[in-house]
Amino acid sequence: MDDAVINVPLVCKDDTVEAIVRPIQANDAAGGGLPLSMQSVSFQKMPNSVAAVINPTSVNLNVNCSMQQQQLGQQQQQQQQQLPLLQQTNFVGNNLKNGALIHSSPNNLCNGGISGNHMLAPKVPNNSSPNGHKKGPVSLSHLPQRPPVDIEFCDISYSVSEGRRRGFKTILKSVSGKFRNGELTAIMGPSGAGKSTLMNILAGYKTAQLSGSVLINGKERNLRRFRKLSCYIMQDDVLIANLSVHEAMMVSANLKLGKNMDLAAKRVVVDEILETIGLIESSSTKTCNLSGGQRKRLSIALELVNNPPVMFFDEPTSGLDSSTCFQLISLLKSLARGGRTIVCTIHQPSARLFEKFDHLYMLAEGQCMYEGHVRGLVPFLASLGYDCPSYHNPADYVLEVASGEYGHCVPKLVQAVKSGMCKIYSQKNYGLNLAKDINNDIIKGNGSNTNNTNTIATNENSTYTTITIEDEKHKLGEPITMSDLEMNTISNNEASESGGVGDGGGGGGGGGGSDSVLKPPKLETQQSQQSECTVINMQRIGDNGLDDSYSYSSRDGHSANALNTNTGLSGASNSNVGGVNNSAAAGTGGCTTSLLDSHESVITLPNKSGFPTSGWTQFWILLKRSFVTIMRDGMLTHMRLASHIIVGAIIGMIYYDVGNEASKVMSNAGCIFFTTLFTMFTAMMPTILTFPTEMSVFVREHLNYWYSLKAFYFAKTMADLPFQIIFSSVYCLVVYYLTSQPMEVHRVTMFVVICVLTSLVAQSLGLLIGAGMNIETGVFLGPVTTIPTILFSGFFVNFDTIPGYLQWVTYVSYVRYGFEGAMVSIYGMDRAKLQCNAMYCHFRSPKKFLEEMSMDQAEYWIDAVALIGTFIGLRIIAYFVLRWKLHMIR
Numbered sequence: 011m012d013d014a015v016i017n018v019p020l021v022c023k024d025d026t027v028e029a030i031v032r033p034i035q036a037n038d039a040a041g042g043g044l045p046l047s048m049q050s051v052s053f054q055k056m057p058n059s060v061a062a063v064i065n066p067t068s069v070n071l072n073v074n075c076s077m078q079q080q081q082l083g084q085q086q087q088q089q090q091q092q093l094p095l096l097q098q099t100n101f102v103g104n105n106l107k108n109g110a111l112i113h114s115s116p117n118n119l120c121n122g123g124i125s126g127n128h129m130l131a132p133k134v135p136n137n138s139s140p141n142g143h144k145k146g147p148v149s150l151s152h153l154p155q156r157p158p159v160d161i162e163f164c165d166i167s168y169s170v171s172e173g174r175r176r177g178f179k180t181i182l183k184s185v186s187g188k189f190r191n192g193e194l195t196a197i198m199g200p201s202g203a204g205k206s207t208l209m210n211i212l213a214g215y216k217t218a219q220l221s222g223s224v225l226i227n228g229k230e231r232n233l234r235r236f237r238k239l240s241c242y243i244m245q246d247d248v249l250i251a252n253l254s255v256h257e258a259m260m261v262s263a264n265l266k267l268g269k270n271m272d273l274a275a276k277r278v279v280v281d282e283i284l285e286t287i288g289l290i291e292s293s294s295t296k297t298c299n300l301s302g303g304q305r306k307r308l309s310i311a312l313e314l315v316n317n318p319p320v321m322f323f324d325e326p327t328s329g330l331d332s333s334t335c336f337q338l339i340s341l342l343k344s345l346a347r348g349g350r351t352i353v354c355t356i357h358q359p360s361a362r363l364f365e366k367f368d369h370l371y372m373l374a375e376g377q378c379m380y381e382g383h384v385r386g387l388v389p390f391l392a393s394l395g396y397d398c399p400s401y402h403n404p405a406d407y408v409l410e411v412a413s414g415e416y417g418h419c420v421p422k423l424v425q426a427v428k429s430g431m432c433k434i435y436s437q438k439n440y441g442l443n444l445a446k447d448i449n450n451d452i453i454k455g456n457g458s459n460t461n462n463t464n465t466i467a468t469n470e471n472s473t474y475t476t477i478t479i480e481d482e483k484h485k486l487g488e489p490i491t492m493s494d495l496e497m498n499t500i501s502n503n504e505a506s507e508s509g510g511v512g513d514g515g516g517g518g519g520g521g522g523g524s525d526s527v528l529k530p531p532k533l534e535t536q537q538s539q540q541s542e543c544t545v546i547n548m549q550r551i552g553d554n555g556l557d558d559s560y561s562y563s564s565r566d567g568h569s570a571n572a573l574n575t576n577t578g579l580s581g582a583s584n585s586n587v588g589g590v591n592n593s594a595a596a597g598t599g600g601c602t603t604s605l606l607d608s609h610e611s612v613i614t615l616p617n618k619s620g621f622p623t624s625g626w627t628q629f630w631i632l633l634k635r636s637f638v639t640i641m642r643d644g645m646l647t648h649m650r651l652a653s654h655i656i657v658g659a660i661i662g663m664i665y666y667d668v669g670n671e672a673s674k675v676m677s678n679a680g681c682i683f684f685t686t687l688f689t690m691f692t693a694m695m696p697t698i699l700t701f702p703t704e705m706s707v708f709v710r711e712h713l714n715y716w717y718s719l720k721a722f723y724f725a726k727t728m729a730d731l732p733f734q735i736i737f738s739s740v741y742c743l744v745v746y747y748l749t750s751q752p753m754e755v756h757r758v759t760m761f762v763v764i765c766v767l768t769s770l771v772a773q774s775l776g777l778l779i780g781a782g783m784n785i786e787t788g789v790f791l792g793p794v795t796t797i798p799t800i801l802f803s804g805f806f807v808n809f810d811t812i813p814g815y816l817q818w819v820t821y822v823s824y825v826r827y828g829f830e831g832a833m834v835s836i837y838g839m840d841r842a843k844l845q846c847n848a849m850y851c852h853f854r855s856p857k858k859f860l861e862e863m864s865m866d867q868a869e870y871w872i873d874a875v876a877l878i879g880t881f882i883g884l885r886i887i888a889y890f891v892l893r894w895k896l897h898m899i900r
């Protein structure tokens with residue numbers, strides 16, 4: 011170590027804190043031999059190590075450091091090189107290897123940080139909240155325990171019927187692959203390649219006309235069980251518009267966390283997720299006012315509540331700008347690093363975005379044309395004669411290849427995949443042997459920090475954080491060269507991005523084994539049954555999404571990866587106490603923070619297989635949500651109320667005082683008929699228009715196992731009932747009063763009740779149409795199906811006039827029952843003779859008028875019962891249509 015020379019100068023720039031590190035020799039504690047102008051960073055010699063002593067003021071620098079080559083041990087690397095280094099963060103274990111600050115900041119994952127060797131302008135992180143307070147690290151420490159899940163699929167073929175003449179169309183042709191926990195997987199391919207189909211199959215949404223098998227952790231998938239372990243976040247993230255972010259989260263928490271957790275604990279979970287995901291400052295913002303990126307994040311946050319180990323995303327970046335895309339993919343990556351299996355379909359990612367993915371599954375013409383590490387793609391293609399041009403985005407290139415722009419090469423690639431060729435490339439260790447060795451040693455280190463580990467030790471008695479770097483080469487007396495550093499940079503980057511192969515925490519946790527540094531490590535929980543606890547610590551994503559870190563560590567003290575930001579002091583515990591260092595863990599004795607260590611079976615059904623909450627609880631939560639939503643939907647609710655009052659007043663003025671006038675009975679019948687029609691249409695049309703949107707939310711939430719169809723349907727049915735009753739009643743009373751109908755309580759009540767029942771039947775019809783059709787079809791079908799019921803209502807044509815063979819239609823016309831019931835309420839029940847202000851009034855006797863309308867035999871209660879029966883019947887049919895719809899989606 012005495013001979014060890016750090017050959018590279020480190021230059022850190024920051025607007026506020028000057029921190030310049032220049033080449034030093036390890037045998038010169040103060041950096042002798044070369045001038046140092048460090049204000050707050052210095053290197054000092056330590057036995058068998060090179061140590062940097064960093065003043066805490068510099069620990070949390072918001073800096074972007076560049077490493078410039080000055081004195082290289084090797085002549086061929088004289089050319090100046092720059093490597094992006096730390097961004098905005100403290101110096102943590104992974105950032106320092108072999109005496110160099112290595113680009114492996116956690117911020118590379120979530121902060122819009124720089125990865126690889128790209129020279130990018132330094133990002134200015136947003137580390138403080140609007141009120142100027144520093145944002146602390148956020149731990150997802152209260153989520154329920156869930157098991158890690160690997161998904162393997164073998165020989166999946168899927169076809170759809172294209173009608174009798176055309177037969178079947180095969181969409182997926184015997185595709186196989188494996189998506190591992192801890193990895194961010196991209197499913198890519200040209201349009202129509204079958205990406206969504208594959209993901210739907212893996213998510214369990216498509217089960218028919220399917221062959222092949224899906225294995226979960228090596229065992230046959232139990233679909234019902236699997237669906238409880240996974241969530242699917244769709245492209246069009248439909249959210250309940252009138253709830254705030256926090257309210258939406260609480261609904262999710264109440265539904266998904268069950269009653270085992272009290273409300274205060276649920277709030278903690280919700281706040282923690284919102285903090286982590288960068289939405290805490292938007293807690294009270296209505297979901298309809300969120301930006302596209304925030305909506306996506308909320309969609310993720312809603313699902314994160316019960317901590318699903320598998321998350322599927324259908325084109326999560328669609329419609330987002332490049333910066334927001336990057337933040338989002340960074341977030342997904344950090345979620346993957348927590349041990350989750352994250353699978354996304356993605357269309358055409360930028361190079362920067364593309365390299366964020368660990369694993370690529372490339373489809374073309376329904377077949378797999380590459381599966382493996384993203385970095386293996388270019389060499390794989392090159393080996394088959396498809397050289398990705400320099401400065402060309404590999405993601406673009408592979409799509410061009412898949413689309414046939416370089417000839418029909420898909421069969422060749424598919425064949426290569428089948429022959430196992432891409433596996434070679436996906437696991438190849440592109441010159442990262444040093445890193446591999448180091449990482450492997452770290453893994454073997456089993457908690458010991460004595461060799462080959464990068465540690466950060468905090469001297470609690472001093473104001474310094476000491477970064478200790480040990481270096482195999484130093485021990486061997488070999489000089490560290492720039493190429494070493496480069497390799498380390500890449501490897502560290504790789505290691506950190508792939509879950510931190512044991513850095514910093516004593517090396518027990520990586521578990522990636524000796525396969526390769528490119529291969530993401532298995533989680534500690536998979537490595538050791540003794541490990542009972544995994545901790546994820548994610549730095550919150552700021553509003554600009556620029557800061558993030560993560561760590562996960564196990565109870566036995568083997569840190570899988572420990573990248574902490576903010577104070578930098580936590581890095582000490584990363585190294586020294588095996589990573590059980592994050593605030594949550596530390597504050598609670600080290601192991602309250604379980605994320606993925608559940609021994610919950612992923613294969614077999616638990617004894618109680620159902621939703622997290624009882625049907626009754628689901629019903630209440632959904633009823634409350636629907637009620638609040640309707641109340642807050644100011645536009646529609648107020649408009650509905652206003653329209654009932656205004657139209658009621660207009661009708662009242664048109665038919666003013668006709669109710670008791672014998673000479674105007676036909677006009678009065680017209681008024682009653684119009685009242686029936688109005689209550690009917692005003693109930694049906696809003697339902698046809700709004701229900702499809704609610705359906706989208708329902709489908710998402712139901713398929714993600716929040717609640718049952720029954721609970722949703724009953725809640726939906728009940729929630730709008732009071733509003734419909736009030737609006738229809740208001741209208742009827744206004745009309746009734748202005749048109750001077752008989753002011754007898756029972757007649758008023760009967761009239762209002764029959765009109766309300768008519769409106770409820772119409773609403774049920776709207777629900778049925780909304781459940782079965784899209785808005786466009788529904789808007790057409792609603793009025794069209796109503797026309798016959800109006801014709802057979804008895805107003806335009808007397809029942810006696812209708813031909814016998816068509817009279818049955820009158821019995822299924824709910825408008826008939828509504829109109830008849832209203833007429834009977836006003837003219838029936840032996841009403842006294844009407845007033846006559848004309849020379850002659852033919853219908854002074856109300857009974858005579860009812861005879862004329864063929865309603866003299868009508869019974870009010872029959873009309874009411876018929877309407878109630880139709881209401882119940884339609885609701886039942888709508889329920890089954892919804893079930894069928896759900897079945898069709900699958």
Ligand SMILES: Nc1ncnc2c1ncn2[C@@H]1O[C@H](COP(=O)(O)OP(=O)(O)OP(=O)(O)O)[C@@H](O)[C@H]1O
Nearest residue numbers: 170171179181199200201202203204205206207208
């Ligand atoms: N129900 C269906 N009937 C007929 N063809 C279907 C059906 N579902 C999917 N397909 C066809 O299967 C192919 C794959 O569809 P899929 O939606 O999986 O493609 P994709 O790769 O996700 O495309 P995109 O990127 O454009 O969304 C397409 O050609 C599509 O037309």
